Amino acid sequence: MNVTEIRPDAAARRAVVRNCLGVGVAVGAYGFAFGAASVAAGLSVLQTCLLSLLAFTGGTQFAVVGVVAGGGSMAAALGSGLLLGSRNVLYAMRLAPLLRVRGLRRLAAALGTIDESTAMAIGQRDPALARLAFWWTACSVFVVWNLATLLGAVGASTLGDPTTLGLDAVVPAAFLALLAPRLRDGAVERRVALGGALIALGLIPITPAGVPVLAASAALLLAATVRPRP
Amino acid sequence: MNLWVLVLATIVGCYLFKLLGYLVPARLLEHGTVRRAVELLPVALLAALVVVEAVASGHHIHLDGPRLAGFGVGAVAVWRRAPFLVIVILAGLTAALLRLA
Numbered sequence: 114m115n116v117t118e119i120r121p122d123a124a125a126r127r128a129v130v131r132n133c134l135g136v137g138v139a140v141g142a143y144g145f146a147f148g149a150a151s152v153a154a155g156l157s158v159l160q161t162c163l164l165s166l167l168a169f170t171g172g173t174q175f176a177v178v179g180v181v182a183g184g185g186s187m188a189a190a191l192g193s194g195l196l197l198g199s200r201n202v203l204y205a206m207r208l209a210p211l212l213r214v215r216g217l218r219r220l221a222a223a224l225g226t227i228d229e230s231t232a233m234a235i236g237q238r239d240p241a242l243a244r245l246a247f248w249w250t251a252c253s254v255f256v257v258w259n260l261a262t263l264l265g266a267v268g269a270s271t272l273g274d275p276t277t278l279g280l281d282a283v284v285p286a287a288f289l290a291l292l293a294p295r296l297r298d299g300a301v302e303r304r305v306a307l308g309g310a311l312i313a314l315g316l317i318p319i320t321p322a323g324v325p326v327l328a329a330s331a332a333l334l335l336a337a338t339v340r341p342r343p
Numbered sequence: 344m345n346l347w348v349l350v351l352a353t354i355v356g357c358y359l360f361k362l363l364g365y366l367v368p369a370r371l372l373e374h375g376t377v378r379r380a381v382e383l384l385p386v387a388l389l390a391a392l393v394v395v396e397a398v399a400s401g402h403h404i405h406l407d408g409p410r411l412a413g414f415g416v417g418a419v420a421v422w423r424r425a426p427f428l429v430i431v432i433l434a435g436l437t438a439a440l441l442r443l444a
Contacts, residue, residue: 183400191353195356223362
């Protein structure tokens, strides 16, 4: 094995690709939980797979099927899904000057714009490595997420009652896992999270399903008194 | 409810959000309040989703033992910074085993 000829940048590129593939497998596998939860909520396997293929944004997908499972209205399901998806606008704005994509590549980059691909790309010091990280992360998450969705959806539709699988406990734990890194960011995040949780808890008995989640966005006002970080 | 309408509207809306970010001028990002709001919105919504998925059944508070136990075990795994799959499997397994018992 001859490793003496490897240039530092080739080694750096290899390290980035390896990390991105790791993220892709770890995050993508979680599509299994989405596939199962979606079918349990009453969506067909085809509808479930289309969401993963074309919406391709985990938090939104979970929110939509979560509201449907709770018996919420279509407006509430769509509203909470789109509110969660709105952060991708911000990610895309950060990525645009970095990726400098046009035409078909821009359409593909838009689809691949998610939490993980953004985080991996903006974490690189070198713009070329950032582009490499974006595409490898986006593609590996996409492939694993969609395969896992299909397996989860087919598995849940053959195994039957989701509560016997404990899926009803999986979904809130999955949301908590998505939330946890943000809670570690700072006191403002924790205050907004607590506010959102309390608003939702208070509204569950008195509003239609889905509304508590939408209304929780009012917790943002708790951050209004705190100066934004530079 | 027509699920197809919901699925297609979600797909179109989510994709347009993503594409929009590549089309708008980057200087909008310099507006601190807008950026902060977009960054914090998922925090409020995810916290609400955790609560709703853990204790709600339709529009009632329903405290289900196995569901809460599974969520609790999952929460400990989150706190211990376990990998995502471990969190999900522990939560599901706990609830499923308690229902068998």
